Amino acid sequence: MNPFSPRPVLWTIAGSDCSGGAGIQADIKTAHILGMEVCSLITANTVQNSMQLFSINPVEVDTLEQQFDALLSDKTPAAIKIGMLADNRQLRWLIGRLRQFAPSNKPIIVLDPVIKASVGGDLSQEALDISLLQQLMTLVDLITPNWSEAQYLSETHQKDPERCWQSLQQFGAQALIISGGHGDDTDVVIDHCFFAEQHLQLQSTKAQTAYGHGSGCTLSTALACFLAQGYLLRDAFIHAQAFINKAFSLCPDNSDYYGSLIQPSWPVEKTFYPRVINPKAENLPAFARLEHQYLGLYPVVDSVAWLEKLMPLGIKIIQLRLKNKTTAELKQAIKQAVQLSKAYPQCQLFINDYWQLAIEYGAFGVHLGQEDLQALSRDELHKIQQSIRLGISTHGAYEFILAQQIQPSYLAIGAIFPTQTKDMTGQIQGIENLRHLMTLRDQKRDQQQLPVVAIGGISLQRAASVKQTGVDSIAVVTAITKADDFKKAVTDFQQLLTVK
Numbered sequence: 001m002n003p004f005s006p007r008p009v010l011w012t013i014a015g016s017d018c019s020g021g022a023g024i025q026a027d028i029k030t031a032h033i034l035g036m037e038v039c040s041l042i043t044a045n046t047v048q049n050s051m052q053l054f055s056i057n058p059v060e061v062d063t064l065e066q067q068f069d070a071l072l073s074d075k076t077p078a079a080i081k082i083g084m085l086a087d088n089r090q091l092r093w094l095i096g097r098l099r100q101f102a103p104s105n106k107p108i109i110v111l112d113p114v115i116k117a118s119v120g121g122d123l124s125q126e127a128l129d130i131s132l133l134q135q136l137m138t139l140v141d142l143i144t145p146n147w148s149e150a151q152y153l154s155e156t157h158q159k160d161p162e163r164c165w166q167s168l169q170q171f172g173a174q175a176l177i178i179s180g181g182h183g184d185d186t187d188v189v190i191d192h193c194f195f196a197e198q199h200l201q202l203q204s205t206k207a208q209t210a211y212g213h214g215s216g217c218t219l220s221t222a223l224a225c226f227l228a229q230g231y232l233l234r235d236a237f238i239h240a241q242a243f244i245n246k247a248f249s250l251c252p253d254n255s256d257y258y259g260s261l262i263q264p265s266w267p268v269e270k271t272f273y274p275r276v277i278n279p280k281a282e283n284l285p286a287f288a289r290l291e292h293q294y295l296g297l298y299p300v301v302d303s304v305a306w307l308e309k310l311m312p313l314g315i316k317i318i319q320l321r322l323k324n325k326t327t328a329e330l331k332q333a334i335k336q337a338v339q340l341s342k343a344y345p346q347c348q349l350f351i352n353d354y355w356q357l358a359i360e361y362g363a364f365g366v367h368l369g370q371e372d373l374q375a376l377s378r379d380e381l382h383k384i385q386q387s388i389r390l391g392i393s394t395h396g397a398y399e400f401i402l403a404q405q406i407q408p409s410y411l412a413i414g415a416i417f418p419t420q421t422k423d424m425t426g427q428i429q430g431i432e433n434l435r436h437l438m439t440l441r442d443q444k445r446d447q448q449q450l451p452v453v454a455i456g457g458i459s460l461q462r463a464a465s466v467k468q469t470g471v472d473s474i475a476v477v478t479a480i481t482k483a484d485d486f487k488k489a490v491t492d493f494q495q496l497l498t499v500k
């Protein structure tokens with residue numbers, strides 16, 4: 001992060017915890033360390049310590065109203081995190097204010113519906129009206145209750161994540177993250193993330209420490225920060241969980257003293273990232289390896305004619321990416337491509353999308369995207385594993401970690417830069433993110449690391465900065481197919497990629 005570039009603004013609307021661990025104090029520490037500028041609207045000035053909540057002391061709605069107006073004119077929020085609300089007057093006021101945001105300039109809003117203090121005791125002066133809470137829920141992008149709050153809000157009273165989500169969705173919630181940190185006796189913690197039809201689950205090792213005061217507020221604020229910085233929800237989910245895991249790792253083991261969470265730094269190291277729960281990949285053998293770890297230039301082309309022009313140029317990996325073709329055209333092209341590749345044994349031919357045809361005609365491998373993978377059954381994935389190599393597209397940390405668990409032959413990360421070739425809205429990674437993803441690569445298996453390919457908007461000028469991140473290959477479409485002189489473009493890329 002460049003310390004001189006303006007930081008996006010986060011507003012936290014929450015209570016002050018005079019003991020410093022939770023509430024506004026946790027939010028400010030978290031948002032600051034995650035690169036945000038923080039503004040605070042304090043709903044109550046609580047009196048509490050590590051053992052007990054003594055009093056709440058709500059702030060007048062009129063003060064909150066003045067603060068809201070004062071900030072709106074010069075500290076426009078990229079995100080608002082809502083924590084403790086002290087009474088129904090505050091709740092009603094906030095619903096009214098959030099409704100005034102026009103859809104075009106509405107900030108990301110994350111609601112942490114804190115109802116009980118972790119030291120015990122209700123955090124509201126009066127019981128918050130459940131129907132008002134449910135109205136508030138419809139105005140936010142994400143809610144982050146713990147288990148007891150999720151059951152209360154969803155009126156399910158069961159520890160069943162799917163049922164909680166179904167019920168909250170009916171009340172109008174758009175996305176839900178239930179952190180599994182509270183309650184269970186097992187050594188692992190499962191966190192659930194729901195949005196639309198998706199249910200993502202992350203598994204972490206349970207922290208052996210009593211230092212957890214403020215973990216709920218920290219998680220919720222970290223999520224708001226990552227979302228404000230443009231991460232998709234699935235990536236905000238996994239980064240925020242890694243951030244919390246690292247925070248717990250900094251706290252003393254098995255301490256009797258009930259202390260506050262220690263907010264760590266970002267970016268977070270691989271060891272703190274959770275496992276993605278993915279039954280399809282469970283106990284699947286690793287896919288066959290590529291023949292070279294270092295691959296260099298990886299042209300992705302849309303015809304056999306291009307393969308004919310490029311294969312003789314000393315390329316080690318190439319892809320046939322056919323779109324909008326009839327079955328007959330696909331069969332003919334894939335068959336010809338495989339025949340052609342026999343004359344260039346050093347060149348590993350991948351077929352995009354059409355795994356059955358790639359297997360049928362004996363291609364070296366197949367490249368599949370996330371949607372293709374989701375459509376596959378476990379048996380089909382196993383069949384591909386038995387027959388051919390597999391490359392997988394990933395777009396961000398969640399998919400990168402998920403795809404590594406499948407142990408494919410290589411992984412692609414994209415789009416690194418904006419591209420004209422494919423609609424990648426919301427999925428542009430940038431160099432910094434690519435660099436961080438490279439640190440999340442698994443340990444070597446039999447002396448070899450999983451090869452990583454970068455793709456998307458990579459020109460010759462941009463290739464040097466991509467190479468510096470440590471990727472094993474750079475995949476390009478237009479930098480070759482739209483070059484004035486494709487042979488020169490190939491040579492230039494190859495030179496740049498082979499120089500140490």
Ligand SMILES: Cc1ncc(COP(=O)(O)OP(=O)(O)O)c(N)n1
Nearest residue numbers: 352367368369370393412453455475
């Ligand atoms: C090397 C490489 N990386 C990514 C892709 C994209 O694959 P996918 O996500 O399946 O999208 P389509 O290419 O099918 O549009 C790729 N083809 N190659």
Ligand SMILES: Cc1ncsc1CCOP(=O)(O)O
Nearest residue numbers: 414419421456457476477478
């Ligand atoms: C297929 C694909 N997948 C992610 S970006 C991309 C297109 C890459 O094309 P270009 O190199 O022209 O940007």
Ligand SMILES: [Mg+2]
Nearest residue numbers: 353368369372
């Ligand atoms: Mg595809």
